[in-house]
Amino acid sequence: MQWWLGLALLVSGYSMARMGPAFRRSRFGLPLFLVGLLLTTYPPDGLLAAESRASNEMLATLEWAGPALIGFILVASGAPIYYVTNKPRLVAGWALVLFAGYSIIVNWSPEADSIILGIAALLGILITVVLHLLAVRFTESLSSGDGVTEPLDEEEIKHVSAILSSHLSQMEGTADE
Amino acid sequence: MSDFLTVLFGTIVLSSMVIIVHLKVAYHPYHNPIPLIISSLTVMLTGIFATSLINSNLTFLDSMRVSVSESIIAILGISPLIYLAIFIILAKVSVSISEIDL
Numbered sequence: 259m260q261w262w263l264g265l266a267l268l269v270s271g272y273s274m275a276r277m278g279p280a281f282r283r284s285r286f287g288l289p290l291f292l293v294g295l296l297l298t299t300y301p302p303d304g305l306l307a308a309e310s311r312a313s314n315e316m317l318a319t320l321e322w323a324g325p326a327l328i329g330f331i332l333v334a335s336g337a338p339i340y341y342v343t344n345k346p347r348l349v350a351g352w353a354l355v356l357f358a359g360y361s362i363i364v365n366w367s368p369e370a371d372s373i374i375l376g377i378a379a380l381l382g383i384l385i386t387v388v389l390h391l392l393a394v395r396f397t398e399s400l401s402s403g404d405g406v407t408e409p410l411d412e413e414e415i416k417h418v419s420a421i422l423s424s425h426l427s428q429m430e431g432t433a434d435e
Numbered sequence: 436m437s438d439f440l441t442v443l444f445g446t447i448v449l450s451s452m453v454i455i456v457h458l459k460v461a462y463h464p465y466h467n468p469i470p471l472i473i474s475s476l477t478v479m480l481t482g483i484f485a486t487s488l489i490n491s492n493l494t495f496l497d498s499m500r501v502s503v504s505e506s507i508i509a510i511l512g513i514s515p516l517i518y519l520a521i522f523i524i525l526a527k528v529s530v531s532i533s534e535i536d537l
Contacts, residue, residue, distance in 0.1 A: 376513030382446025
């Protein structure tokens with residue numbers, strides 16, 4: 259049960275971290291994700307053999323996926339944006355990414371079986387995504403179209419103004435630098 | 436073939452679970468997730484039923500646990516390819532001809 263709860267927290271943490279600033283749940287994303295990771299990689303006894311193997315596989319993957327993820331974030335934030343580069347971040351990011359790549363080369367030995375099962379997994383994801391998109395399309399077709407949108411109420415105006423002024427002050431701060 | 440189908444349906448179950456959890460935790464007042472949750476639940480239950488047919492020696496719950504775990508292993512097995520794809524994208528992004536260094 260703990261292992262499955264960990265998986266659910268892992269997904270929940272990722273989903274919450276992706277939430278925009280208008281919904282302040284995003285700050286819970288990373289802690290939830292880390293708790294989920296801890297529960298899934300260090301599970302209690304009593305798991306099925308397949309669950310134990312999955313848990314071990316996750317732990318082994320973390321050895322390169324951890325540095326790779328941090329490296330990717332650093333590279334993405336240090337890469338040229340409007341012709342401005344942050345070289346220290348870029349270099350540190352690429353060092354981590356290359357370390358992860360080296361770790362993959364040393365440890366990863368794909369066999370025909372695992373490739374075939376990988377194809378099955380990709381096919382499963384593809385089928386689910388297509389079915390989900392069809393469901394989204396169907397749901398949207400049910401929408402009656404409410405005509406003229408209601409204006410924002412006082413609370414929403416305050417909320418949108420706060421977000422806009424926060425973004426504008428950030429942009430001004432960056433331009434001053 | 437049995438392993439292939441176990442992973443295929445296990446991934447369908449896992450992906451549906453991920454969609455349901457995502458819809459629930461990323462809920463906001465301007466979104467009606469109920470039809471999508473119902474459709475994902477239907478897909479997930481179909482997947483669980485299919486895995487229980489393949490692994491008829493296991494109980495309903497155990498066949499789901501095994502198939503989802505096997506699908507996680509299969510996804511992790513090809514995850515270096517995801518690394519490679521992101522590596523190529525970021526390598527392209529990192530290279531720029533004219534730039535102002537900080």
